[in-house]
Every structure is written in C-alpha cells, then in structure tokens.
Amino acid sequence: MKKNIAIFASGSGTNAENIIRYFKENDLVRVSLVLSNKSDAPVLIRAQGLQVPVAVFSKDAWQTGKDILTLLRHHQIDFIVLAGFLLRVPEVLLHAYPNKIINIHPALLPNYGGKGMYGDRVHEAVVAAGEKQSGITIHYINEHYDEGSIIFQAQCEVLPQDSPTEVAQKVHALEYKYYPHVIEEVLLR
Secondary structure, eight states: OOEEEEEEOOSOOHHHHHHHHHHTTOSSEEEEEEEESOTTOHHHHHHHHTTOOEEEOOHHHHHHOHHHHHHHHHTTOOEEEESSOOSOOOHHHHHHSTTOEEEEESSOTTTTOSTTOOHHHHHHHHHHTTOSEEEEEEEEOOSSTTOSOEEEEEEEEOOTTOOHHHHHHHHHHHHHHHHHHHHHHHHTO
C-alpha cells in the first residue's frame, strides 16, 4: 500500500519539487499534498505544476492545528516532511504523527540551530565563525526547534574564501542529493 506524504513549505520550494519528482514514479510512496502558510509562496506553483494538490492555511489554523489535521486525514497522509518551513509544529500534529514528521536543517546540528536559525542566517553564521565544515541534518521534529532526534547528517567543506552564498550552494547540493533518499529509507523501514 502506498505511503502518502505531505510537504510543508514556506518558500521557493526547490527541495519540495526535488522530493515530488523523486517519488513521481515510485510504487510505494507518493507526495499527496503540499501545504504552506504563505499564499504567495512559489512552492505552491511548483507543486501544482507537478499535479500535486496544495493548501494554504492561516496563522490561526496553524496554531490550533485541528483543521490542518482534518485535511491531512482527508488526504490519508502517513508522513510529514518539512522543506523550508519555518513555523514550530503545534502539539496536536506532533501527537497525531509521532516520529512521522521530519525536517532538514542547513547545518550540522546541534550547531547553528534553534529559533531564527534558518536559510542564509545559518550560512552567514557558519562563515562568520570560521567553520571548516557545514552540511545538512535530517531530524525528527519535537516541540523545540531543531532538537529532535537526528536521522542523518552529511558534510561539506567550507573553504576560508567561501562566501555565505557559496556555502549555501554546497549545502543545497547535499539537500537535493540526500533528502529524498532519507525520506524513502525512513518510510520503508
């Protein structure tokens, strides 16, 4: 029986698109829904272009979580993937999907994680600190930002002359390479 994934995203959606394409012809897993808290998020256009249903929710709907949970159940969602999604997951979803919500963070947690540490802010902090490595962390979600159990990490070298943009490019390459594979491994265990 196919496993149904919902992707939550707030931004451009390149990771979401990569995941959708990866599972497009898969017999066991499919992306069945993309949700966003922003009605103008480019991820919605990307998903619709790939024939994946989309939904936008309000801040109030997110905080209570009940309507979102109803929508997830309607689409028979088995697993939730966060891909560039910046809001803390409400308790009602954490309880409804225990160990079935994962996130990707653009650094090697526990470093450079927590509230406010996302996207370019992470890469700027990595370069400012003179780090020699960065990477990605794929982890389960809990009630705290970036503190859930780590599933997978991959590293890339940070050269002394690298700008935050160059670090971001290296990290994005890791995201595109590994995130779909790790999702599949976790789902098919």
